[in-house]
Amino acid sequence: MTNRKDDHIKYALKYQAPYNSFDDIELIQHSLPDYDLAEIDLTTHFAGRDFDFPFYINAMTGGSEKGGAVNQKLAQLAQATGLVMVTGSYSAALKKQENTTYPHRKDYPNLQLATNIGIDKPIQAGLRTVEEMSPIFLQLHINLMQELLMPEGEREFRSWKKNLADYANQISIPVILKEVGFGMDVKTIEQAANLGIKTFDISGRGGTSFAYIENQRGCNRSYLNDWGQTTVQVLLNAQPLMDKVEILASGGVRHPLDMIKALVLGAKAVGISRTALELVEHYPLEKAIEIVNGWKDDLRLIMCALNCRRIEDLKKVDYILYGRLKDSHSFQKTIIDALR
Numbered sequence: 169m170t171n172r173k174d175d176h177i178k179y180a181l182k183y184q185a186p187y188n189s190f191d192d193i194e195l196i197q198h199s200l201p202d203y204d205l206a207e208i209d210l211t212t213h214f215a216g217r218d219f220d221f222p223f224y225i226n227a228m229t230g231g232s233e234k235g236g237a238v239n240q241k242l243a244q245l246a247q248a249t250g251l252v253m254v255t256g257s258y259s260a261a262l263k264k265q266e267n268t269t270y271p272h273r274k275d276y277p278n279l280q281l282a283t284n285i286g287i288d289k290p291i292q293a294g295l296r297t298v299e300e301m302s303p304i305f306l307q308l309h310i311n312l313m314q315e316l317l318m319p320e321g322e323r324e325f326r327s328w329k330k331n332l333a334d335y336a337n338q339i340s341i342p343v344i345l346k347e348v349g350f351g352m353d354v355k356t357i358e359q360a361a362n363l364g365i366k367t368f369d370i371s372g373r374g375g376t377s378f379a380y381i382e383n384q385r386g387c388n389r390s391y392l393n394d395w396g397q398t399t400v401q402v403l404l405n406a407q408p409l410m411d412k413v414e415i416l417a418s419g420g421v422r423h424p425l426d427m428i429k430a431l432v433l434g435a436k437a438v439g440i441s442r443t444a445l446e447l448v449e450h451y452p453l454e455k456a457i458e459i460v461n462g463w464k465d466d467l468r469l470i471m472c473a474l475n476c477r478r479i480e481d482l483k484k485v486d487y488i489l490y491g492r493l494k495d496s497h498s499f500q501k502t503i504i505d506a507l508r
């Protein structure tokens with residue numbers, strides 16, 4: 169039998185989502201800038217901390233030999249470039265009573281390390297995860313459609329809200345509620361905010377599809393491969409919440425222009441999974457470091473062309489929506505206006 173974590177890596181690398189919502193948003197550039205390139209500032213702030221760069225390596229793997237090798241490469245890349253790295257779900261380590269496939273603080277003293285666990289795991293698991301990993305924040309993932317599709321997946325969901333409240337109340341470091349590529353809906357964000365969660369990674373559709381991955385693993389419901397809301401659609405829907413909670417964006421982010429588009433729509437930072445996996449699997453470490461450092465330069469370059477000095481300024485950039493996004497957004501806007 170193949171390892172589930174190895175299957176995730178294999179099928180994530182194989183899949184290219186048929187539609188990426190970042191292609192349907194265009195930014196209005198500015199021809200007469202106020203700033204020199206050297207003045208552009210990439211720092212951002214979320215989960216109670218300042219970060220040097222507005223993108224991070226999002227949760228992926230651990231718990232298998234292959235996952236461990238990928239994690240070591242991601243940790244080296246993150247440490248060398250100053251990015252935050254979030255490990256994949258730590259529940260595999262809790263089951264096996266060992267965490268050798270996850271990066272250790274002692275091996276990477278300068279790494280900004282965060283970790284991840286599923287909402288189905290009771291608070292004791294979360295407390296142990298934080299104790300063993302000393303992460304800078306804990307992502308709590310919600311992956312309902314994935315669980316439903318997996319034959320071995322969770323079938324009881326009534327505990328999820330109670331677990332969420334426990335994590336919000338009892339974990340001493342910031343807890344980020346995170347989707348896994350299906351796009352978090354506004355009602356979920358509002359409910360979780362009422363329970364005390366302040367930061368959300370809305371992880372939308374457009375990149376990795378866990379419906380596709382589970383269907384490749386034998387679940388045979390390929391008509392659900394494109395389940396969920398796209399990343400840009402979720403960000404548009406969440407506009408009324410941008411000043412109340414911290415939104416992080418992930419799902420289908422391919423390059424610095426996608427990152428900037430997410431930041432224009434109010435995200436505090438942007439997570440990359442599949443794109444980071446491709447980097448470490450397809451290139452030697454030195455080349456991957458060079459590419460990531462190049463992305464930082466590219467972010468500055470694009471910000472300069474939008475006349476924005478700070479990440480915060482990007483929120484003022486005008487944009488045009490095309491295609492599916494335009495139609496769905498005007499529909500959505502009509503509903504919001506009707507409710508006012």
Ligand code: FNR
Nearest residue numbers: 180227228256257309348371375376419420441442
């Ligand atoms: C993931 N993702 C994920 N998310 C999570 O919260 N816990 C996890 O353990 C994993 N595991 C995992 C494995 C692999 C191989 C991939 C590619 C992804 C989901 C990930 O963090 C992200 O939400 C989605 O992949 C969407 O982003 P991308 O891949 O389109 O950038």
